[in-house]
Amino acid sequence: MKVIIFGNLGYIGPNVVKQLRNSFPEAELIGFDIGYFAHCLTNPYYFPEVHLDQQIYGDIRNVDPKILEGTDAIVDLAAISNDPMGKQYEDITMEVNYKAAVELAKKAKQGGVKNFVYASSCSVYGIASEFAKKEEDELNPLTAYARSKIATEKELAELADSNFTITCHRFATACGFSNRLRLDLVLNDFVASAIVSKEIVILSDGTPWRPMINTKDMARAIEWSATRKAENGGEFLAVNSGSNEWNNQIKPLADVVAKIIPGTKVSVNTDAAPDKRSYRVNFDLFKSLAPNHQPVHDLKSTVEEVHSNLLEMNFDDPNFRDSKLIRLKTLTDLQNRKLLNNNLEWVK
Template sequence: MPGSKFKNVLVIGGAGYVGSALVPSLLKKDYNVTVYDLYLYGDVFSNLKNKKNLTEIKADIRDKKKLFEASKNVDAIIHLACISNDPSYELNPALSKSINYDAFFNILEAAEKNDVKRFIYASTSSVYGVKKEKDITEKTVPEPLTDYSKYKLECEKVLLGREINGMERTILRSATVCGYAPRMRFDLTVNILTINALINKVIKIFGGKQLRPNINIQDVVRAYEIFLSAPRNKINREIFNVGYQNKTVEEIAYIVKNVIGGESITFEYVPTEDTRSYHINSDKIKKVLEFTPKYTIEGAIQSIVNAYNEGHINDGLNNPIYHNIKLMQKINLK
C-alpha cells in the first residue's frame, strides 16, 4: 500500500517527459495509476503492460466525456498535460490555449463531479519572467513574458480561486527539468547541451549569461510523491517552487563538458532573444515538507550519457520524438 490515503491516482499527461519517470515510480510504490494522454510520443510504457495497477487511456483532455469517465473512483489528480514550452505554444496559439487553458475547466469539472480529494497542478517557474531580485520566492509577483507562462498562471488563479467540494489543491512551480526519462526531451537547457556535446562535440550556447534554475527529473518525481502523501494543512492552496541548482547557461555548458570529459568538445555562442533570467528560491518546500533535492545537474547529464552509450537514444538532435515543436509541426494536431 502507498504511504498515502490517495491510492487511486489519475496522471493527466502521464506519458510525457515527467510522467514517463513519475508513473513507473508510483507503480512501484503500489499506487493504482491511470494515465490519460494522447501518446503523441509513442508507447512509453510498453515495458509495463503486465502491471495490474496501471490503466492507460488514450484520449484528449478537451474531451469532457472521456475526462469524466477517467476521473471516476480517483482519489487524486496530477495534472501534467499541456503544449509545453514557448516555441511549441506559439506554433498554434489558439490550439495551445484550448489545451493549456480552456481544457483546464473540463478537468476541474470532472474532478468536482467525481469528488476527487486532491489536485496537484504542474506549473512552471517561468511565470516569474525576468527578475533582478537575487532570490525569487513564491511571494514574488509573477510577470510572465509569454502566452505559455501566462496561461499557466491563469490556471493557478482558477485552481486556487474556487471552492471545489473541499478538494485539496496544490501547485508545483518547477525549475527547468533535466535528466533521462523514457519519453525524452532534448529541447530543455541541460539536455540539449548534453546531446549536442555527445553527437557534434560542439555545445551551442544560446546567450550564456541568463541564470536558469534546474532540477533533476528524479527529484521532480520525489516532489510529486511527497505532494500525494503530505498532510492537507501543509499543502492545501499552497504554491511551491521546486528547484535546486541555479546556474547560467554558460556555467551549465562547462558542467556538461566536465562530465563528458571530452577535451575535443568546443563551444559555439549563438545570439538569442530568450532573456528569461531568474534565481528561484526553494526554501519553502524544504521548511514545510522537509523536501531537499538529492540529485544534481551532473547526475542528469550522466544519465543521458549512459542512455546514449546504451543505444536508448535514436538521432537525438533531429528525431521529432525528442523535440516538442518538431513533433507538433509533423503531426499538425487540431
C-alpha cells in the first residue's frame, strides 16, 4: 500500500504518520508539505518524519501528477488551518484548502488512487443551536476557513465514484500533544496558561459549546478512512468525527484543567458578547460506521498528556501567544524575515 500524506509537517500530521506506520508497517508512506512549520519541533531530539519512506517539500497548489502514480490513498491535511489565519490570508485559504484540494483529488482520481481523505471541520456548522448538529443539518459558515471546507466538500462530492472513495472528516476542535504542538487551540492554551500564570482567563462568557478530539484519535479516524470501502458509508462521505462525550462548554473545560493543575484560577468575562462560534455536534454516524476507530482519549487524560509534556519541555514562556507554538505568529514571522512572499511561497 502506498499512502501520501499532504500537510504532514503540521500539528496533526506527525500523529497520523505514526498511526499509519504502526498499523501498516509494510506500507510506503510519503509526506508532502511546504514546510512552514518544519522547524516548530516540540522535542529537538526526535524527528517525527523518521517513520516515512520519503518526505517531499512542495506546494499543494502545484502538484506533479507523477508523484501520485501507484498511490492507493491520499490524506489531505494541507491547509491554512484556523480562523485567525483564514482572516489574515483569506484568498490563500481558498486557494490551498479548497482549489488545490479539489485539483489534487481530480489528479488522484485520474491516476487511479482509490481513497481520498480530506480533513474538514465541525466549524462548518458555525452557529449556536439547541440541538447537536447532524451531517444533513444546515451549514452556517462564519469564517473564510469554514467556507473553504464547505466549498471543498461540495466539489469532492461530485468526484467520488465506485473506484474513488472520498471521506471528509468534519473534525471536532483538535487538542492534545504532538511533536509539532500548537497552543492556538482552546484546551492546549488553557493548560499552557495554567502552567505559566496559574490562571485561565476565558474571553467569552464561558457558555459556547466546542466539541473536541485528541489528535491521536484524529489519526485513528484517518486510518479508518484511508482504507474505507464504499459499502461502508457510500462513495462520498462527510462525517462528523469526534465523540458525543466530548461536547463541552468552555467554562467546564477550564474547570477540568484547573482541577488537574492545582492552584489555577478560572475567570470568566461576564460582560462578553455571546460567542457566535458555538456548536454541539452529533457523532452517531461516525460511531456506527467506524466502531473500531472511535476516540479512546478523554478530556482528563488529554489535559494530563499536554501538561506532562509541557513540563518535560521545561515550558515556562509567559508570552507563548507570541511564540512559534502559534501558527499565525510563525507565518507572519517568516514573512517579516522575508522568507515567505505575500502568496506564502518561499522566496528563492
